[in-house]
Amino acid sequence: MIENEKSRVVSLNEIKTVGVITSQSILKWTNIQEEVEKILKLENVKFFSFLDVDKKYKSPLNHFSDKSFNWQGNIQQTELLEFLEEPFDMLIGYFNVKNIFIESAVLHSKATFKVGISGVNQQLYDIEIAEIPSNIDSFLIELKKYLILLNKIKN
Numbered sequence: 001m002i003e004n005e006k007s008r009v010v011s012l013n014e015i016k017t018v019g020v021i022t023s024q025s026i027l028k029w030t031n032i033q034e035e036v037e038k039i040l041k042l043e044n045v046k047f048f049s050f051l052d053v054d055k056k057y058k059s060p061l062n063h064f065s066d067k068s069f070n071w072q073g074n075i076q077q078t079e080l081l082e083f084l085e086e087p088f089d090m091l092i093g094y095f096n097v098k099n100i101f102i103e104s105a106v107l108h109s110k111a112t113f114k115v116g117i118s119g120v121n122q123q124l125y126d127i128e129i130a131e132i133p134s135n136i137d138s139f140l141i142e143l144k145k146y147l148i149l150l151n152k153i154k155n
Contacts, residue, residue, distance in 0.1 A: 015113070015152045018045045019088040021105050023052045023095050024063065026133050032094055039140040040153060048083050050095075050102045066101055073104065084109045090152070092143075096120060096133050113152070115143060 018040075020032055027049050036045045051065040068077035075081050084105060091111030095102050098120055106114065106124045117139070118128035127146055131139040147153040 013089060013112070013152075014154075015040075015042065015089040015147065017086075017088045018042050018090050018092065019083065019086065019109065019111060020045060020047045020092045020094055021050070021102060021109070022047065022093075023050045023097075023099070023102065025052055026094060029134070030136050032092075032136060035136045035140055036092070039137065040144055040147070042153075046083065046086070046088075048080060048105065050099065050105075052099065064101070064105070069101060069104070075104070075108065080105065086110065087112060089113060090115060090147075092116065093120070093124060094133065094136075094139075 018036060020036065022032060026032070033045050033047060037043055048062045048064060051063050062079055062083060064077055064080045068075060068080055070076050075084070088109070088111040090113045091106065091109045093102070093106040093114065093116035096117045096119060103121050103124060106116070114125045115127045115129070116125040117133065118130045122128055129139055129142050131142065144153065148155050
């Protein structure tokens with residue numbers, strides 16, 4: 001675990017900025033940005049997706065691959081570094097398959113509150129929700145319940 005993750009303090013602030021890290025395979029069948037904005041009533045959600053299926057495919061969203069990391073595991077891609085340096089109020093790790101590159105990105109994010117799908121790596125998140133990625137509505141409705149209880153969003 002990296003040093004800043006050990007000493008990270010979970011913010012009590014209301015959520016205004018959101019980042020999402022997901023995989024290309026999930027983006028092919030769901031519009032996460034639209035769903036997050038609709039269900040959580042948040043705007044300007046930013047995304048980064050991991051090219052896990054067809055590395056020649058370039059989505060209109062920001063993307064990264066195993067080539068974004070050097071042999072020591074350090075992130076080399078400027079756009080990904082900028083995304084991870086942004087202190088989002090919440091980062092959603094929307095993937096359910098272990099992937100060292102996506103997990104590393106979540107770990108290095110400067111987001112003050114991290115949420116994800118359970119069963120991947122519980123050390124990455126402040127809240128995990130048991131759901132399969134195809135049920136994005138269900139995942140976000142459950143997340144919204146927790147965020148309301150924690151006074152992180154308004155009902």
